[in-house]
């Protein structure tokens with residue numbers, strides 16, 4: 001499907017002769033014809049102000065503002081020919097219509113947190129449709145709902161809810177700069193997952209611009225498309241403009257704690273017991289487990305693994321200490337380890353405990369931290385049977401040998417077990433004890449460092465094979481990982497799509513393909529891991 005670079009000049013030739021006789025490079029004429037289409041298709045006489053060409057002095061700033069992984073901020077990273085920054089829905093509609101007219105692919109970017117940068121990087125020529133200006137949030141406490149536009153960040157959503165109510169919240173991700181557009185269309189989870197499920201389990205309406213440029217809501221798009229954009233990845237189906245979410249109840253006081261143990265402090269026993277307790281305990285309790293290879297402080301120079309249990313309990317300290325004394329004695333949780341705080345402060349603490357302890361205020365959730373990123377790589381897995389003590393010991397050994405890649409274990413259970421695997425495209429429900437995130441960040445910009453850390457992640461992923469789900473080896477769409485397969489949109493597009501999409505969507509793949517084939521049969525909305533059309 002993807003037009004090759006060489007097909008562009010043919011088209012442009014006709015534009016060239018019909019519109020002007022000035023000598024223009026292909027990039028310039030594409031810009032000219034796209035802009036001409038926009039001004040013709042939209043009644044807004046200032047619409048040209050939302051378009052940035054490569055030669056515009058603000059181009060690099062606009063591009064870099066929402067780059068969230070320094071791996072995709074190099075001179076060799078592909079750059080868009082044009083960036084469009086719509087300020088209202090009609091701008092999005094005209095952008096879709098005109099990109100189709102001039103036959104160029106678009107990439108949609110909301111918060112730019114895609115772990116493989118696919119919202120702003122592309123192999124063939126492309127336009128970025130950058131949603132950051134579309135960030136209206138209307139919170140309606142009386143009806144316990146909120147309208148949130150795709151370019152909002154999670155931090156803005158949390159803050160706007162907090163402004164109106166101290167006993168409402170929303171179950172979504174931990175990092176406040178993550179964008180609504182990618183996060184909600186790909187699932188979305190955070191510290192209230194066990195009580196309230198995923199973000200998409202709490203979405204009741206949406207607005208989307210489809211391939212024909214129509215602006216649709218839940219009623220006019222129909223239940224199939226509405227189902228698909230709650231976990232199937234928005235970018236396969238259209239441009240999501242907004243979601244309407246159901247707010248959830250949070251107590252006035254919640255509790256957080258962090259307990260750390262290294263191997264010489266019996267971390268292995270802790271992890272054995274964590275696997276029994278974390279996915280089965282009270283669903284108000286979310287105990288994330290971080291595992292990191294580190295240099296030991298006890299025996300200087302030796303390497304060890306540190307296990308950190310980082311938790312949110314939707315209730316008071318005394319109650320959670322009581323629960324865990326019984327269920328998780330090896331944690332040794334005491335009331336003095338616990339901090340009681342408001343839900344909004346728990347969001348700040350969970351995101352960055354140091355900043356919280358240094359006095360960070362809820363207003364800091366509005367900070368977009370533009371143009372800041374380290375290098376990073378993520379991969380994901382699902383664990384369905386507890387990993388044995390022997391298995392854990394082998395895994396520690398491997399982590400220490402590799403040196404840098406860590407894990408985040410995110411417990412499931414609770415509400416996740418109650419929601420059927422086909423209720424949304426996100427299929428990883430009952431039967432999964434926890435999800436693993438493989439995680440490595442670095443600051444060294446050398447190619448050697450990048451190769452080295454990407455290889456470490458691959459090696460550890462391969463090592464984990466016996467301990468995780470298989471047939472398919474499941475993965476979480478929002479932990480985008482191009483290693484598990486990509487699409488080249490040739491004649492094997494469907495088969496290529498099946499490889500990665502079965503890992504992300506298990507048995508929901510077929511329904512996603514059917515919907516895709518109906519709503520976008522010519523595959524205008526596509527990316528490296530989008531849903532293919534039916535062959």
Ligand SMILES: Cc1cc2nc3c(=O)[nH]c(=O)nc-3n(C[C@H](O)[C@H](O)[C@H](O)COP(=O)(O)OP(=O)(O)OC[C@H]3O[C@@H](n4cnc5c(N)ncnc54)[C@H](O)[C@@H]3O)c2cc1C
Nearest residue numbers: 110111112113114119173174179181182183189234235240
């Ligand atoms: C620091 C960090 C922390 C994270 N923490 C969590 C977490 O706690 N929980 C969790 O579940 N995930 C987490 N993630 C993953 C995050 O949910 C995904 O990366 C998510 O897709 C990001 O959304 P975005 O809008 O910021 O990204 P983008 O890069 O803008 O978009 C991601 C994908 O969605 C598409 N897309 C974006 N906007 C739209 C739109 N309006 N319409 C249609 N398609 C669109 C893009 O084209 C791309 O394919 C984290 C990521 C990072 C980098």
Ligand SMILES: *[C@@H]1O[C@H](CO)[C@@H](O)[C@H](O)[C@H]1NC(C)=O
Nearest residue numbers: 040041042043094097212213
């Ligand atoms: C923009 O293009 C669409 C699709 O061709 C068309 O339906 C619409 O009327 C156009 N809008 C204007 C203002 O010309």
Ligand SMILES: *[C@@H]1O[C@H](CO)[C@@H](O)[C@H](O)[C@H]1NC(C)=O
Nearest residue numbers: 048049050051052056057058
């Ligand atoms: C860059 O593009 C913006 C948006 O179209 C426009 O407002 C601005 O004048 C342009 N700047 C230059 C130097 O061309």
Ligand SMILES: *[C@@H]1O[C@H](CO)[C@@H](O)[C@H](O)[C@H]1NC(C)=O
Nearest residue numbers: 261263264265266267269330
């Ligand atoms: C680790 O476990 C052993 C055996 O159960 C016990 O004797 C020891 O005190 C524990 N060490 C720590 C630091 O808890």
Ligand SMILES: *[C@@H]1O[C@H](CO)[C@@H](O)[C@H](O)[C@H]1NC(C)=O
Nearest residue numbers: 064067068070073371372373
């Ligand atoms: C991208 O690279 C430029 C230097 O070329 C730097 O100024 C900018 O801060 C970097 N941004 C990110 C997000 O890495």
Ligand SMILES: *[C@@H]1O[C@H](CO)[C@@H](O)[C@H](O)[C@H]1NC(C)=O
Nearest residue numbers: 446447448449450451452453
């Ligand atoms: C490149 O990485 C390898 C593997 O970690 C390391 O042994 C080597 O010293 C590195 N080379 C440079 C030039 O940094």
